[in-house]
Amino acid sequence: MTLDKAKRGQSLKISSIPSEMVRAQAIRFGIAEGAVVVCEQVIPAGPVIIRRNKQEIAIGRGLAENIQVEFY
């Protein structure tokens, strides 16, 4: 499924991130493909907030719709 479908509290494994540039930035934040993250918050029709250990990042909905994740 895609990240925008995630619900708060779910543990997810990132299986693919589109666009090289976004991947590079995400790796710097600690969120590479294959990383396991927790969905912290979903803003209705807005960004999805994911967390890996202490690192939280907000991902716009348009991008979240293109990030493939699986339950972990």
Added chain:
Amino acid sequence: MHCHQLGININIPEGARKIVLAGNPNVGKSVFFNAFTGLYVDVSNYPGTTLEISHGLYKKDVVIDTPGVYGISSFNDEERIARDIILSADVVINIVDAVHLERDLFLTQQIIDTGVPTVVALNMVDEAQRRGIKIDIDLLSDLLGVPVVPTVATRKVGLEQLENTIERARRGNIDFHLDERLKSMVDRVGSQGEALLILESDPIVAKRHGLEPGNDREEIYLARRERVNDIIGHVVSEVSQGASFATRLGRWMINPLTGIPILALALWAMYELIGVFIAGDVVEITEEVIMQGMYEPYIKGLVGRFVSEGSVLGTILIGEFGLLTMTVTYLLGLLLPLVIGFYLSLSAFEDSGYLPRIATLADRVMNFLGLNGRAVIPIILGFGCVTMATITTRMLGSERERRIATFLLALTIPCSAQMAVIASLLVGVGGSYALLYAVAILTLLAFAGTVLNRLMAGQSTPLLIDLPPLRLPMLENVVKKTTTKSIGFLKEAAPLFALGSLIISTLQVTGLLVALQNLLSPLTVGWLNLPKEAAQAFIMGFVRRDFGAAGLSNMELTAIQTVIGLVVITIFVPCIASTLVIFKERGRSEGAFLWLTSLTTAFVVGGILAQVYAAFQNIWALYILCAIVLLVAAVIGRLPGGPKPLTPVASGTGRDHCG
């Protein structure tokens, strides 16, 4: 030597080393910088950008600050500058947030991979401790291969030890495979740092050596990420703790139900400080009592002894728009206090970690305008001062977004000075008219944003933003930032202001001011249904838009005339300071286009309102008009086949400003 690498003009004394401070955003770098250099700090402008780099002396060495970045490459101006300064460093002091090792150590390892001698300052260890994070510092130092010093910079803990450790800075451990590859590249380009960036597909560094950038950024990044995660797995042990108040507050700030009231509260506090206290009480003293009451009579008397006030030179120097009178009064008496209040709030917002949360909250709304949530920051700042807000559009991820944001700012956002005048005028016209003003401006904002998003080629970048932990901003740091930025503003604005008053004085002396007024009258009377004198207000509006709005307040206007006049003056050309900043930021042709578009739009929108009102004699017709325009905007936004913004399909996303 690769002297071109540094890029900025810094005087390096004979034998001095370049000690470079590097780190992620908001790790307390500036506190270290201040501790090392004390009061004597120079600020240089980095060529081709408007970013300022501070540097100062520490003993015999030069300490150079860098912009906060998550990694060094060519993704944006900040990274390019940080990259060049780090590559030219003799020693790097890498400041790391102990609470955020996952994020921060990526940059640390990248710096180590460049082969420059490094010391790590593990900052905010007290906070890490409070959060139950235990870090084995000796092991971290062993694994990285560089000295690690625990610090709490805000309380000056560990700074002395850090100073003593600079001498022990050394090249850290590099992944075996990467090291092998680096060695063969170093043979070709001479420097390990440049070799690394070429392997990491940095187009600019590769070009310097006439090489094609490598294709292995992702591979190297992934390996580095894995290495960093592995190090963290070894050195960090966590005692789990419940969500702290700061964590919960952070969540509330993002959730629309709680986030919108919190934002409203924060903006209200900012308005109370800048709009009420400073624009009212403080400016009353600085502008009216000090500048107009004491300074202006003094300077008029002084200059008047040599030049008559009525002469051409007198008018230019000490007349109504004089270089020594209006320019100085406006700059020091009115603008400077506002700017200081503004930067105080902004620095506090920045240091607390609130800004990225506002961006997250607003992301969805901003998407309609072809922007991502980050753009809400310049827009909010625009209500303070459009000129400064225009400068902050630099933080946006692509040229396209910067263009849209600058356009919307120039077109629709009234600055605080103008707002004050507008508000006082709207009070007099009653609720439905006052609301009409707001609805008309918001309609234009939505319409212009949608159309720009539609017409402009390319794609905007999606929101991908780090949410740092919330922290109480440190007063000392906020004050220091405010001082530096306010001085920078004065330096930038003073010549612009002088130029503006020179132009207006010249118009006045040559009689062109009156001529222009007559020239404009068919437009004002025939098209906008305003009295002839309104032209005067628009001419004033060229200098400053609040001037223009104030000009309207002295006129006998009906309620609808007031609203139309205000709509026109709000959309009207940006003030001289803004215009010049727009030209500087966006280039001449785009600046001129924006300026003329503002001017045309102002009269077109005002005229349509006036003509529709004249036809129906009913203000509800104007509300319906706004609703229709919004509907059209919604349809335009949803038409198939246009650019699909904010979804990263092409690999070039966010890269179009690399040139």
